Amino acid sequence: MNLSLTLTINGEQREIVLDDPRVTLLDLLRERLHLTGAKKGCDRGQCGACTILVDGQRINSCLALAISYDGSAITTIEGLAENGALHPVQQAFIDHDGFQCGFCTPGQIMSAVGLIAEAQADGDAERIREAMSGNICRCGAYQGITEAVLDAQAKISTGKERDAA
Amino acid sequence: MSEIASLSTGARQRQGSNIGQPMTRRDGVLKVTGQATYAADNNPEGLLHAVVATASISRGRVTHLNVEAARAHPGVVDVMTPQNRPKLAQDPDAKDHPFMFRLDLLQNDRVRYAGQPIAVVIAKTLEAATEGAALLAPTYDAEPAEVGLDGESFVPQVVGPGAPAKAEVGDFDAEYAGSATTLDATYETPAQYHNAMEPHSIVATWDGDSVSIDMPTQGLGMAVGRVAGLFGIPPENIHIRSPFLGGGFGSKGMPAGPQMLGIIAARHVGAPVKLVLSRQQMYGPVGHRGQTRQTVRLGMKDDGHLTAIEHHTLTTTSRFDDFLEPASNVSHTLYAASAIRTTHAGTRIDIGTPMFMRAPGEATGSAALESAVDEAAWKARIDPLDFRLLNYAEVEPISGKPFSSKALRECYAKGADRFGWAKRPLEPRSMRDAGGRLVGWGVGTATFPAIMFQAAARAVIRADGSGLMETGAHDMGQGSWTALHQIAADGLGLSMDETEFRAGSSDLPDAGIAGGSGHTATAGMALHRAGEDVIAKLVELAVNDENSPLYGAGNVGVVARNGRLVRQDDESRGEPYAAILERAGLAEIEGKGSGVPDAGPREKYAMYAHGAVFAEVTVDPELGQMRVTRLVGAFAAGRVINPRMVESQYYGGMIWGIGFALHEEAVHDKRSGRIMNANLAEYHVPVNADVPAMEAILVHEDDPHVNALGIKGVGEIGITGTAGAIANAVWHATGVRVRRFPITLVDVLNGADAG
Numbered sequence: 001m002n003l004s005l006t007l008t009i010n011g012e013q014r015e016i017v018l019d020d021p022r023v024t025l026l027d028l029l030r031e032r033l034h035l036t037g038a039k040k041g042c043d044r045g046q047c048g049a050c051t052i053l054v055d056g057q058r059i060n061s062c063l064a065l066a067i068s069y070d071g072s073a074i075t076t077i078e079g080l081a082e083n084g085a086l087h088p089v090q091q092a093f094i095d096h097d098g099f100q101c102g103f104c105t106p107g108q109i110m111s112a113v114g115l116i117a118e119a120q121a122d123g124d125a126e127r128i129r130e131a132m133s134g135n136i137c138r139c140g141a142y143q144g145i146t147e148a149v150l151d152a153q154a155k156i157s158t159g160k161e162r163d164a165a
Numbered sequence: 166m167s168e169i170a171s172l173s174t175g176a177r178q179r180q181g182s183n184i185g186q187p188m189t190r191r192d193g194v195l196k197v198t199g200q201a202t203y204a205a206d207n208n209p210e211g212l213l214h215a216v217v218a219t220a221s222i223s224r225g226r227v228t229h230l231n232v233e234a235a236r237a238h239p240g241v242v243d244v245m246t247p248q249n250r251p252k253l254a255q256d257p258d259a260k261d262h263p264f265m266f267r268l269d270l271l272q273n274d275r276v277r278y279a280g281q282p283i284a285v286v287i288a289k290t291l292e293a294a295t296e297g298a299a300l301l302a303p304t305y306d307a308e309p310a311e312v313g314l315d316g317e318s319f320v321p322q323v324v325g326p327g328a329p330a331k332a333e334v335g336d337f338d339a340e341y342a343g344s345a346t347t348l349d350a351t352y353e354t355p356a357q358y359h360n361a362m363e364p365h366s367i368v369a370t371w372d373g374d375s376v377s378i379d380m381p382t383q384g385l386g387m388a389v390g391r392v393a394g395l396f397g398i399p400p401e402n403i404h405i406r407s408p409f410l411g412g413g414f415g416s417k418g419m420p421a422g423p424q425m426l427g428i429i430a431a432r433h434v435g436a437p438v439k440l441v442l443s444r445q446q447m448y449g450p451v452g453h454r455g456q457t458r459q460t461v462r463l464g465m466k467d468d469g470h471l472t473a474i475e476h477h478t479l480t481t482t483s484r485f486d487d488f489l490e491p492a493s494n495v496s497h498t499l500y501a502a503s504a505i506r507t508t509h510a511g512t513r514i515d516i517g518t519p520m521f522m523r524a525p526g527e528a529t530g531s532a533a534l535e536s537a538v539d540e541a542a543w544k545a546r547i548d549p550l551d552f553r554l555l556n557y558a559e560v561e562p563i564s565g566k567p568f569s570s571k572a573l574r575e576c577y578a579k580g581a582d583r584f585g586w587a588k589r590p591l592e593p594r595s596m597r598d599a600g601g602r603l604v605g606w607g608v609g610t611a612t613f614p615a616i617m618f619q620a621a622a623r624a625v626i627r628a629d630g631s632g633l634m635e636t637g638a639h640d641m642g643q644g645s646w647t648a649l650h651q652i653a654a655d656g657l658g659l660s661m662d663e664t665e666f667r668a669g670s671s672d673l674p675d676a677g678i679a680g681g682s683g684h685t686a687t688a689g690m691a692l693h694r695a696g697e698d699v700i701a702k703l704v705e706l707a708v709n710d711e712n713s714p715l716y717g718a719g720n721v722g723v724v725a726r727n728g729r730l731v732r733q734d735d736e737s738r739g740e741p742y743a744a745i746l747e748r749a750g751l752a753e754i755e756g757k758g759s760g761v762p763d764a765g766p767r768e769k770y771a772m773y774a775h776g777a778v779f780a781e782v783t784v785d786p787e788l789g790q791m792r793v794t795r796l797v798g799a800f801a802a803g804r805v806i807n808p809r810m811v812e813s814q815y816y817g818g819m820i821w822g823i824g825f826a827l828h829e830e831a832v833h834d835k836r837s838g839r840i841m842n843a844n845l846a847e848y849h850v851p852v853n854a855d856v857p858a859m860e861a862i863l864v865h866e867d868d869p870h871v872n873a874l875g876i877k878g879v880g881e882i883g884i885t886g887t888a889g890a891i892a893n894a895v896w897h898a899t900g901v902r903v904r905r906f907p908i909t910l911v912d913v914l915n916g917a918d919a920g
Contacts, residue, residue, distance in 0.1 A: 036206035037199020042444040046845040077199035094193035100642030102196030103362040103411025133852040140820030
């Protein structure tokens with residue numbers, strides 16, 4: 001059985017031939033393309049460690065069958081920094097100590113990037129907490145995560161205003 | 166409740182060149198870009214995938230596995246069962262020392278708990294291995310299982326990793342009988358599971374009789390020893406890399422059975438094998454916190470002075486091994502009383518063996534004790550903080566030893582002040598928020614012993630004056646890559662950037678174990694001593710070299726400063742490390758050091774970190790729904806190496822306290838014994854929305870006795886005190902005392918009805 005699909009992963013178009021329809025997007029990235037930034041914490045969509053962006057939307061890649069995403073544009077944690085410069089969310093996670101062990105971090109950061117793009121939680125810590133609750137951090141870095149999202153959101157919107165002016 | 170960005174905490178003053186600075190994580194960029202490699206991120210050439218099949222009964226034996234169906238599945242390479250599993254050099258049920266736990270490595274067809282591995286399927290792809298494991302469709306001869314606390318009990322010799330199961334000072338029975346007021350209360354805590362975000366995983370590659378392993382471990386040295394024993398190969402043939410753990414919390418302290426199965430599978434098929442547990446499979450073979458039923462009896466005088474404390478714990482262990490949650494022992498330390506008695510009993514049930522889980526004993530024990538002390542304070546109609554101060558332990562009550570340091574009064578004062586505790590009404594059910602919800606305030610005392618293990622380190626100063634420090638330390642999120650690097654750089658008198666720091670690999674000096682909140686103290690002391698050793702050697706070269714400006718300065722003393730050795734009496738006279746090595750014709754100079762607990766001071770002093778946690782909860786009076794809305798913790802734990810990371814440890818611990826108080830419980834089906842919520846949707850851990858604005862206050866504390874660096878440890882103390890503080894706040898909000906954790910809205914509503 002040959003199943004082919006085209007994905008644009010972190011800006012690069014990839015022609016992928018699968019030998020198995022059961023492959024999830026997460027397992028495709030991790031085990032076949034060796035993009036191991038996205039993590040598998042539960043494989044059931046319960047922890048959020050596998051969060052990536054598909055066409056700009058945050059999804060749990062462990063719940064997504066790869067063959068369903070033919071033609072999609074995927075952004076993983078590996079594709080977030082541009083020319084070696086950290087994305088504002090990445091920098092904010094470092095500045096606010098928004099992680100400890102780091103295992104949930106790629107998912108937290110992708111979720112935060114998705115959340116900021118959704119513009120659903122502008123500057124409201126309580127709404128950020130709610131909207132980031134699909135990403136479990138067992139180390140308990142939530143205080144830093146919330147601070148980081150607030151900070152990054154402010155910086156990104158300031159940047160946009162500057163660009164518009 | 167949402168103004169967290171405005172909260173900033175103090176105690177960030179600079180204490181040393183690098184030590185004491187709140188620098189961000191050295192591994193930060195790796196972790197935010199997805200470049201930090203955890204074990205399962207390794208994909209060596211020719212890798213095969215192994216998936217464990219686990220038992221769905223709690224007791225009995227496997228009567229059939231459809232191995233043929235699994236083998237016939239495309240991509241499946243082999244199926245490993247008790248019939249064909251390669252022979253091991255050591256019985257997996259052997260137990261040579263208390264830190265060695267019996268493993269389930271397909272030694273027979275017995276099932277001793279649900280979730281026990283019963284076969285391993287190895288395939289070319291993860292999908293094929295997963296399907297193969299499902300096709301095994303095991304049949305069983307099942308026996309009745311027991312999973313509760315009500316079976317036959319026994320009195321253990323030791324609890325935890327070797328603590329006495331019984332201790333007594335004074336005559337409890339007499340004091341209790343003569344007390345003006347008594348409290349006799351029983352509290353229950355459920356089985357809790359570590360649930361590190363990273364499932365236990367391993368990538369193993371054999372080359373003849375040598376094996377190369379990627380595996381998260383909190384104890385590289387002990388892991389090497391276990392692999393060496395099981396496979397009958399010398400330790401030098403084993404290389405384990407564990408640069409990053411995706412959380413451990415005790416569950417990665419000892420190598421877990423499934424990880425060893427990955428190594429066996431790799432040997433069996435003669436190819437590199439990756440084996441990663443599913444989330445569900447982490448509820449069985451990788452440890453948990455055992456259930457407890459704790460009875461606390463307190464006697465006090467009319468004025469609220471405690472005279473008698475008894476703490477008895479009944480806890481569960483497995484049918485086949487011993488780990489008994491040492492919950493009663495927290496009562497050795499916290500409150501003064503003329504008579505204290507602590508005892509334990511165990512009961513064997515059909516579960517995987519319990520294990521160390523963040524603050525083993527202290528977390529469960531303090532949840533009960535802090536609740537009981539609060540109940541006693543209410544009986545005496547004394548403010549619960551005043552009651553704790555009234556019964557403040559000036560010396561360790563059980564031993565009579567002085568504390569090496571104890572800034573608990575400052576913790577109470579600073580935490581209470583920040584929280585606004587003085588405004589607390591004594592009566593429960595007397596505060597409401599704007600939305601009509603009941604509001605309650607509670608306090609709990611936190612404590613954790615200042616433990617040290619044993620570690621070694623190696624220090625090098627190179628010809629160019631730069632340094633290298635090595636110790637096989639572990640970073641499971643505490644920040645070892647940063648905090649130990651800070652200690653290493655100070656030890657060499659260099660900047661962080663001039664000091665290369667290597668850790669996380671078994672070919673480095675053994676750093677002991679990242680557990681017991683003792684890793685920074687232990688590995689840190691090894692680095693500190695290694696630095697002293699290499700600097701002493703460098704000084705020796707300089708003061709004996711006529712061409713050195715330090716010639717003959719041995720008597721006045723020479724110190725290391727910013728890459729130079731200088732005279733202590735005149736720091737303008739000295740020379741760079743590089744110049745000393747160049748004249749001596751040396752490419753580098755090496756020193757060694759070890760971190761060990763000092764027997765003398767430990768004999769003389771009781772050594773603990775302390776803290777006070779203040780909690781606010783709101784409770785919906787109709788629905789019983791509870792939320793923690795504020796948490797303030799003030800902690801004194803000796804010297805702080807990196808306040809940013811220490812704050813994060815306290816926050817993490819306090820969030821575990823929220824989970825303990827309100828969320829976490831593994832629910833067993835009483836008939837089958839199986840855990841019904843073995844996943845992250847139904848085993849609730851705190852999510853971001855459960856966590857309010859928090860504050861961790863770092864209370865200054867100098868401890869001249871714990872070790873030369875003055876470090877106690879911060880990894881576990883945050884959970885202690887917090888669970889009790891929240892339970893006490895729930896009582897204060899509702900007037901309902903729930904003596905069972907986690908506290909649920911059902912408990913609160915039923916209690917209100919009963920009241």
